[in-house]
Each structure stands twice: as structure tokens, then as C-alpha cells.
Amino acid sequence: MAVRIAVGNHKGGSGKTATTTLLAAAWAEQGKRVLVVDMDPQGNASRRLGSAFDPNHPTLTTSEVVRSGETGVAAQAIRPCGWPGQYGELVHVIPARFDLDNRLSEAGVVGAVLRLANALEGVDDDYDITLLDSQPSMAHLTQLALAAAHWALAVADPEYDGVDGAIRFRDFVRDAKTLRGLGNPDLRFLGVVVNRADARVGAHRYQLDQLPATFGADLLTTDSTPETLAAPELALHIPERAAIKDAADTEIPVRLLPGAPARLVADLYTRLALCLFAKVTR
Amino acid sequence: MTAKVPRKNPGTKIPPPPPLTPRVEDLNVGKEPAPTAGRPRAGSEDQPRYQQMIRGESRLRPDQVTDLAALRREVARNRRNNGERITDNTLLRLAVDLLIANAHKLVGDTEDELRVSLLDTKQNP
Ligand SMILES: Nc1ncnc2c1ncn2[C@@H]1O[C@H](COP(=O)(O)OP(=O)(O)O)[C@@H](O)[C@H]1O
Ligand SMILES: [Mg+2]
Numbered sequence: 001m002a003v004r005i006a007v008g009n010h011k012g013g014s015g016k017t018a019t020t021t022l023l024a025a026a027w028a029e030q031g032k033r034v035l036v037v038d039m040d041p042q043g044n045a046s047r048r049l050g051s052a053f054d055p056n057h058p059t060l061t062t063s064e065v066v067r068s069g070e071t072g073v074a075a076q077a078i079r080p081c082g083w084p085g086q087y088g089e090l091v092h093v094i095p096a097r098f099d100l101d102n103r104l105s106e107a108g109v110v111g112a113v114l115r116l117a118n119a120l121e122g123v124d125d126d127y128d129i130t131l132l133d134s135q136p137s138m139a140h141l142t143q144l145a146l147a148a149a150h151w152a153l154a155v156a157d158p159e160y161d162g163v164d165g166a167i168r169f170r171d172f173v174r175d176a177k178t179l180r181g182l183g184n185p186d187l188r189f190l191g192v193v194v195n196r197a198d199a200r201v202g203a204h205r206y207q208l209d210q211l212p213a214t215f216g217a218d219l220l221t222t223d224s225t226p227e228t229l230a231a232p233e234l235a236l237h238i239p240e241r242a243a244i245k246d247a248a249d250t251e252i253p254v255r256l257l258p259g260a261p262a263r264l265v266a267d268l269y270t271r272l273a274l275c276l277f278a279k280v281t282r
Numbered sequence: 283m284t285a286k287v288p289r290k291n292p293g294t295k296i297p298p299p300p301p302l303t304p305r306v307e308d309l310n311v312g313k314e315p316a317p318t319a320g321r322p323r324a325g326s327e328d329q330p331r332y333q334q335m336i337r338g339e340s341r342l343r344p345d346q347v348t349d350l351a352a353l354r355r356e357v358a359r360n361r362r363n364n365g366e367r368i369t370d371n372t373l374l375r376l377a378v379d380l381l382i383a384n385a386h387k388l389v390g391d392t393e394d395e396l397r398v399s400l401l402d403t404k405q406n407p
Binding site: 055058059061065067068070073076077097098102108110114118180181 | 300351374
């Protein structure tokens with residue numbers, strides 16, 4: 001069975017979707033098979049993976065999958081992502097469409113939160129990693145992802161609200177009451193990826209300095225050596241880089257963009273991907 | 283190696299679920315789902331079964347939710363005819379029928395006492 005990681009933060013714009021798609025690309029470069037499940041009705045991850053919803057050719061999405069909730073039904077909605085070559089072979093996606101929002105009103109029905117977990121049962125056995133991208137909320141759609149996941153990963157931008165949202169997400173996931181409600185007692189918090197850091201911005205510098213005290217060993221590094229894993233103050237952060245926006249806009253993996261800055265970003269995610277994989281398979 | 287999601291039942295072969303068709307919905311606006319216009323009115327026989335039912339709120343214990351989902355999957359798996367959809371609500375309706383059929387056994391002032399009076403076969407042969 002794939003290791004399932006739900007990506008979240010109560011705040012939007014911290015880079016949940018960027019982290020999801022860039023990690024998917026990095027793991028594919030390492031020969032890993034990745035399934036991306038888009039649980040945000042905005043469908044940003046689907047589009048950045050080259051699998052945007054086409055109104056002229058409707059295909060199955062997470063909306064139909066969750067609505068059904070039948071065991072194993074998600075298999076019908078999987079398709080290769082739109083990235084070229086090996087990326088397209090290794091990265092598959094269950095895309096999202098705006099009407100995924102309609103699933104929210106069904107949240108009150110008994111067992112509704114387990115619909116995605118049921119639908120994915122037995123479906124991602126042949127993948128190494130399943131990434132579940134979520135919307136900036138801790139309501140039903142995010143809970144569906146958390147109920148199906150083994151791990152929850154927070155992405156924080158180093159500003160007050162970004163850190164605050166990541167703390168709320170972490171505390172929600174670590175709350176025994178949450179886990180009971182989700183029917184997923186083994187869900188674990190994987191850590192915090194710091195993204196969009198710009199050390200020239202005073203507020204960022206201040207937040208970056210505080211992060212080790214705030215998150216302790218939960219602060220993830222892009223370096224997988226035992227020393228840096230043990231010493232959060234050595235943590236590296238993902239900087240604010242135009243290449244990340246360019247990759248998102250052009251719907252291709254960042255490594256395929258020309259130029260040294262794109263390569264540096266891709267290398268950073270290679271290291272983050274190695275570090276995370278070591279952590280979830282330890 | 284990896285953290286286990288406990289709901290998976292190893293060794294049981296899961297039959298393929300019924301095929302889905304893409305279905306682009308209008309966004310729900312207001313309290314009721316939007317695409318109700320043109321549907322038969324509540325209470326008429328030609329409606330899907332779930333619309334003939336009245337919606338009731340119930341609060342269940344987390345272990346009941348998990349066990350109910352597991353039971354629903356098992357029942358669904360063991361069916362020979364897949365025509366009818368078995369949901370958690372199907373089983374809840376059976377539980378209510380069972381309760382009402384055994385209502386004469388109920389004695390007690392608290393939930394625990396009522397449960398014992400219903401489930402303890404020694405006390406109520
Ligand atoms: N490290 C980064 N450098 C530059 N732009 C980024 C970075 N991370 C995310 N972005 C951009 O910021 C915007 C918000 O990021 P996104 O991944 O959509 O956030 P979320 O999914 O958390 O709402 C997007 O336009 C994205 O391309
Ligand atoms: Mg997003």
C-alpha cells in the first residue's frame with residue numbers, strides 16, 4: 001500500500017499545492033510511483049499536473065468518487081498526469097472539479113468522513129506515495145483527506161498567519177478527539193515545510209528565527225543527514241522563487257524549465273523528497 | 283514500515299464497485315442541493331428510496347461509526363445480487379426495526395440500563 005500524505009494548512013497561499021506538485025515531480029525523478037488526489041475544488045493541483053478539468057470532455061473527479069464512497073471506486077478516476085515522458089508514466093492523478101464543494105453539504109451523514117478512505121481502499125497499492133492536496137480549511141473536504149491518510153504534512157509561509165495556520169493544522173491532527181472523529185487513530189503529523197521564505201523581508205526573518213522554538217523537531221529540513229534531522233535550527237527553507245510560479249503556470253515539472261535557478265529549486269525538492277521518504281518509511 | 287490505516291481488511295477480495303459516470307453538478311446554493319427542480323415531490327412512490335425517507339439526526343459513538351462501516355462493507359461484500367445499495371443508513375434502519383420489535387424488553391432509566399435490558403439475554407430470555 002502506498003504511504004498516504006495529506007498536505008494542509010488552515011491558511012491559503014502557503015504553497016500546499018506547490019509542495020504537492022513539486023514533491024510529486026521529485027519523487028518521480030527518483031523512480032517512485034506517485035498518485036495525487038486533488039481534494040481542493042479549485043483544482044489547482046490538477047491543472048499544474050496538466051490534468052485540468054475540460055468541460056467539453058468531463059471525466060471522473062474526486063467529486064464523483066467521494067459522492068459514491070464505495071470501496072475501491074477511486075480506481076475508476078485515476079489517470080496519468082499531463083506531464084511529459086517518465087513523469088507522465090509515474091505520476092497519476094485523480095483530478096478535482098469545482099463541484100467537489102457540493103460534497104460539503106453531505107458531511108452530516110453517518111460515516112461521510114470515511115468516503116474517500118473507502119473509495120481508495122486497495123486502489124493505491126501499486127504506488128509508493130499518495131499525496132492528498134487540500135483546501136485551506138479544516139472542514140469536511142480536508143477531513144476526508146485526513147481520514148484516508150497515514151501522515152499529515154503542513155506547509156507554512158514564514159508570516160504570522162502562515163505559521164498560525166500551520167500550528168492550528170498540527171494541533172488539529174494531534175488531537176485525540178480529531179482522530180476518533182476521523183476513524184483514523186494512526187494518523188500522524190509528519191512535520192512542517194517552510195515555503196516562500198524571503199530573508200530580505202524583515203517579518204520573514206523574524207518568523208524564520210522563531211520557527212525552531214515554535215515547531216521543534218517537527219520542522220522539516222531539506223537535508224536528510226542524521227545531524228540536520230536532529231537539529232531543527234539547521235533547517236533549510238524553500239525560498240520564494242519565480243521558477244516555482246513558472247512551473248505552475250506552464251504546467252510542467254520545475255526541472256524541465258531552462259536556467260540555473262529552476263535547477264536549484266528542483267534540487268532543493270529532490271532533497272526534501274529524500275528526507276520525507278526516509279521519514280515515512282522509517 | 284508505514285503507519286497502518288486500520289480499516290483495511292487483509293485477505294478479503296473486494297468485488298469491483300459499480301461503474302461511475304462523470305457528472306458535472308451545479309453548485310449547491312442555499313440549504314437544499316440545487317438540482318431539485320423537476321424532481322417528484324416528497325412522499326411519492328416514483329422517487330429514489332432515499333427521498334422517500336425522512337432525514338433524522340443521530341449521534342453515534344466513534345466505535346459505532348467504525349464498526350458500522352466495517353459491517354456495511356462486509357454485508358455489501360457478501361451479497362450475491364448487487365442491485366440494491368447497502369449504506370450505513372440501511373443498517374441503521376434495520377437496527378431501529380430490531381429495537382421496535384423488541385420494545386417490550388426495555389426496562390430502565392438510563393442508556394446503560396436500557397441497553398442491558400435489551401441485550402442481556404440471561405435477564406430477558
Ligand atoms: N516558494 C515559492 N516561490 C514562489 N512562488 C510560490 C512558492 N510557493 C508557492 N508559490 C506560488 O504562490 C501561489 C500560492 O501557492 P499555492 O501552492 O497555490 O498555495 P496553496 O495551495 O497553499 O493555496 C501560487 O501562485 C504558487 O505558484
Ligand atoms: Mg492549493
